[in-house]
Amino acid sequence: MFFEAVLIGILCYLGALSTPWLLGLTGGWYTLTRPLVSGMLVGLVLGDLQTGIMVGVAVQAVYIAMVTPGGAMPADLNFVAFPAVALGVMSGQGVEVAVAIAATIGIAGTIIFNFMMVLNSYWNHRADLAIEDGDDKGVYMNTAIYPQVTNFLMRFIPTFIAVYFGNQYIEGFMASLPDLVINTMTVLGGILPAVGIAILLKQIIKESTMLIYFLVGFVGIVFLKLNMVGLVMVGALLALLHYNYKPDPQPAPAASAQVMDDDEDEF
Amino acid sequence: MTNVTQNSSENSQIALDKKDLTKCWRAWMMYNLSSMSFERLESFGFCLGMMPALKKLYPNKEKRQEAMKRHASFYNTEPQLGAIISGMAVGLEEKKANGEPVDGETINTLKVGLMGPVAGIGDSMIPGMLIPILLSIGMALAAGGNILGPLFYIISFNAIVILGSYALFMKGYKMGAGSVEVLVSHKSTKIREALSLLGVFVMGGVAASYVNLNTGLEYVTSDGVNIHVQAMIDGIFPKLLPLLVVLGTWYAMAKKNLSPVKAMLSLVALSALGVAVGLF
Numbered sequence: 001m002f003f004e005a006v007l008i009g010i011l012c013y014l015g016a017l018s019t020p021w022l023l024g025l026t027g028g029w030y031t032l033t034r035p036l037v038s039g040m041l042v043g044l045v046l047g048d049l050q051t052g053i054m055v056g057v058a059v060q061a062v063y064i065a066m067v068t069p070g071g072a073m074p075a076d077l078n079f080v081a082f083p084a085v086a087l088g089v090m091s092g093q094g095v096e097v098a099v100a101i102a103a104t105i106g107i108a109g110t111i112i113f114n115f116m117m118v119l120n121s122y123w124n125h126r127a128d129l130a131i132e133d134g135d136d137k138g139v140y141m142n143t144a145i146y147p148q149v150t151n152f153l154m155r156f157i158p159t160f161i162a163v164y165f166g167n168q169y170i171e172g173f174m175a176s177l178p179d180l181v182i183n184t185m186t187v188l189g190g191i192l193p194a195v196g197i198a199i200l201l202k203q204i205i206k207e208s209t210m211l212i213y214f215l216v217g218f219v220g221i222v223f224l225k226l227n228m229v230g231l232v233m234v235g236a237l238l239a240l241l242h243y244n245y246k247p248d249p250q251p252a253p254a255a256s257a258q259v260m261d262d263d264e265d266e267f
Numbered sequence: 268m269t270n271v272t273q274n275s276s277e278n279s280q281i282a283l284d285k286k287d288l289t290k291c292w293r294a295w296m297m298y299n300l301s302s303m304s305f306e307r308l309e310s311f312g313f314c315l316g317m318m319p320a321l322k323k324l325y326p327n328k329e330k331r332q333e334a335m336k337r338h339a340s341f342y343n344t345e346p347q348l349g350a351i352i353s354g355m356a357v358g359l360e361e362k363k364a365n366g367e368p369v370d371g372e373t374i375n376t377l378k379v380g381l382m383g384p385v386a387g388i389g390d391s392m393i394p395g396m397l398i399p400i401l402l403s404i405g406m407a408l409a410a411g412g413n414i415l416g417p418l419f420y421i422i423s424f425n426a427i428v429i430l431g432s433y434a435l436f437m438k439g440y441k442m443g444a445g446s447v448e449v450l451v452s453h454k455s456t457k458i459r460e461a462l463s464l465l466g467v468f469v470m471g472g473v474a475a476s477y478v479n480l481n482t483g484l485e486y487v488t489s490d491g492v493n494i495h496v497q498a499m500i501d502g503i504f505p506k507l508l509p510l511l512v513v514l515g516t517w518y519a520m521a522k523k524n525l526s527p528v529k530a531m532l533s534l535v536a537l538s539a540l541g542v543a544v545g546l547f
Contacts, residue, residue: 023429026424036405085519124306131336146304148301172375186547190479190509191537194478194509195516210464
């Protein structure tokens with residue numbers, strides 16, 4: 001388990017928000033740290049690819065719409081994606097329980113994320129000094145290398161500990177929990193994706209009538225028994241119709257410009 | 268554009284070639300968040316993204332230092348769509364270094380003026396729409412533990428973003444300040460609207476597929492008929508309970524401004540209570 005814990009720790013670091021090595025957040029945060037992908041990687045490392053992907057999919061549903069970089073994090077998805085998914089796979093419980101474990105770790109992980117954001121101020125300060133000295137290399141080191149050393153430690157160590165020791169104790173710990181707790185976790189794991197979906201709906205839906213598209217999508221799966229690929233096709237048709245047939249509002253640009261002006265006056 | 272090339276060939280001025288531009292794009296994409304902190308966010312990431320160009324444009328150390336200072340000021344945008352701003356800044360620095368009337372203040376004002384709108388569009392387009400849509404397809408393909416799902420997501424997302432951000436960077440470099448018009452034009456607003464509609468539609472499918480809640484409630488009528496409430500619901504509207512949970516959570520978050528963490532805690536309370544009284 002030592003070797004597996006090291007590997008998952010390194011993967012966790014590579015997927016962290018500020019890690020540059022996989023073309024920045026494109027290959028790291030938005031690829032490795034999506035639980036759908038991390039579930040596959042963790043499953044491969046732990047030798048149970050199928051369970052890994054299934055746990056990954058279930059956890060992914062909760063975090064499908066997490067818009068985080070730069071803002072306050074409601075959960076540290078990186079710790080959700082690696083140590084938490086690994087614990088979920090190793091717990092030997094159902095997929096729903098894995099989701100509940102992951103969500104708990106995700107909220108706790110924001111502490112480490114905030115710590116990194118504060119610590120990086122120190123490296124920023126040193127990079128400022130390097131610019132003053134005309135030291136190009138110093139700017140590079142204090143932006144790309146040193147902050148990554150501290151970031152690596154903050155990602156690797158907790159993950160390693162969670163996987164290495166978790167492997168020994170998680171199964172026994174979960175078995176020792178009373179049924180009431182396990183049942184609650186199972187129910188919770190089933191309904192938590194509602195939060196991720198609601199976050200996205202809140203962002204997108206400007207007027208409540210748009211909710212009808214959500215309901216039709218829901219009905220498409222439940223009553224029409226489409227699968228997701230089929231549903232996306234139908235959705236693409238609706239989107240195309242909207243694009244082609246929505247009338248161009250001629251006076252709107254002037255009106256909206258005026259509204260914007262008014263706003264500026266007020267503030 | 269033609270002016271720049273003519274000038275540079277006549278007066279043997281410094282022109283950036285494709286290789287320099289690619290280096291700048293790669294440096295920006297890699298390091299945009301690498302030293303992020305609450306006070307500076309992407310400042311130094313932007314600076315490192317300019318470095319390959321600055322080194323070539325300003326062999327003079329003092330001038331380079333001044334340019335680096337300019338590009339280490341506070342900066343924050345959506346990094347992938349934001350490649351267009353980096354490309355624009357590289358183009359403007361090239362003009363400035365070759366003696367065109369572009370001053371440092373103009374470059375900075377443009378940067379800072381554009382970072383907000385681009386962040387808004389980028390966050391709603393990439394993590395707000397592109398990623399959830401690709402993920403829902405990937406999750407469907409991954410049913411039963413199929414490796415096709417994650418592979419689909421990895422390949423489709425990276426192909427779109429890598430090619431797209433590179434094209435945007437080049438567009439910003441060539442077109443300068445006008446390039447952002449492309450992002451805020453009427454046509455692109457319509458495309459965004461259509462995509463957000465697709466996003467909401469697909470979320471309906473995600474809710475139906477991945478939110479699960481059943482009630483174990485049953486009761487015996489006076490005639491002695493045993494009624495399973497869940498079986499009854501399944502006969503009328505399967506998945507009604509998950510739908511109610513999603514709509515309830517959306518209502519609490521959108522209309523009552525409940526934070527995501529509080530929403531999660533409310534669901535913890537709901538499940539604990541439901542399990543305790545035997546509802547679920």
